[in-house]
């Protein structure tokens with residue numbers, strides 16, 4: 001290509017056609033054809049009556065998925081990290097104490113945001129690869145006066161699941177709002193917002209919702225909305241200020257920023273697919289395929305990072321056996337089998353593989369494909385994986 005930016009030859013630019021991929025990493029997950037087709041519908045105005053109706057339907061479907069009656073339930077126009085930032089900027093004012101439980105990359109990111117917006121961060125440091133210890137949260141909360149207690153439900157960096165019930169009680173007994181990251185858990189395991197008394201939660205489209213990345217569903221309880229209404233300082237982010245954005249999603253339909261129209265089509269379709277399957281059936285599917293995957297992996301002689309009772313079904317961290325080259329295996333899976341899995345993050349870089357079973361990717365045929373491909377790749381690497389992975393997975397399906 002020419003070095004002169006004013007002279008380009010369009011013929012140098014190929015058509016976009018990435019070819020086949022099976023997305024079994026930490027997100028994005030495979031997107032159903034119906035969702036891609038919905039995105040290809042004509043782009044219309046963000047105040048067009050047809051689009052306004054589509055927005056209302058999207059909110060209804062989101063409330064169903066979040067299992068909430070919360071009026072303020074909207075998709076923020078950016079990825080999951082924007083939902084995270086939106087929750088904190090709208091609820092935290094300078095000097096407010098915020099307790100954040102940190103047991104992986106995403107809890108660490110929450111803390112970073114609290115610091116940047118002038119909140120007073122009080123961290124509960126937990127072990128990576130384990131659930132957050134509710135008693136440690138209780139001890140920390142007793143030592144301060146938090147406005148918000150925040151936790152990551154599904155730590156995608158490690159595959160650990162933190163139970164929410166006890167931490168919710170601890171937060172409310174301290175008079176704090178309970179904020180939950182459910183980016184990876186929503187649409188894969190039970191996230192009952194109202195029943196768990198969660199005041200603010202955010203998710204992302206590209207994990208178990210199986211929609212392309214680009215939106216972050218967020219829901220605020222009445223108490224969270226009250227905290228927003230009673231702010232003394234304006235929200236530090238103009239773009240993420242819910243006190244303005246709610247007037248676009250509410251009855252006033254006041255322009256704030258142009259909604260990403262075709263992304264809203266996409267999430268609406270993805271949510272419709274979820275409603276058709278049913279939440280209970282969807283959660284059961286995630287658990288079943290997870291159990292089959294783990295049975296296969298363990299039959300091969302490999303082991304899981306997270307203790308059994310603290311595992312997520314949609315994110316499976318497998319310890320890399322000694323002497324096996326992490327990158328070579330992942331490259332072989334991608335090049336020879338078109339399977340994408342994730343590597344480890346932070347202290348687990350080079351130590352674990354992260355295998356996603358999220359949403360549309362979470363299927364029996366993918367479990368078998370992954371187990372067979374991994375066995376073949378490990379063999380080629382000179383590692384003698386024990387046989388029997390397929391039989392072990394088959395036995396799990398047979399007993400279900």
Ligand SMILES: *Cc1c(COP(=O)(O)O)cnc(C)c1O
Nearest residue numbers: 079080081106154156183184204
């Ligand atoms: C993916 C993820 C995020 C960030 O979402 P992006 O869409 O990458 O911005 C936040 N929290 C958790 C738990 C995640 O898995």
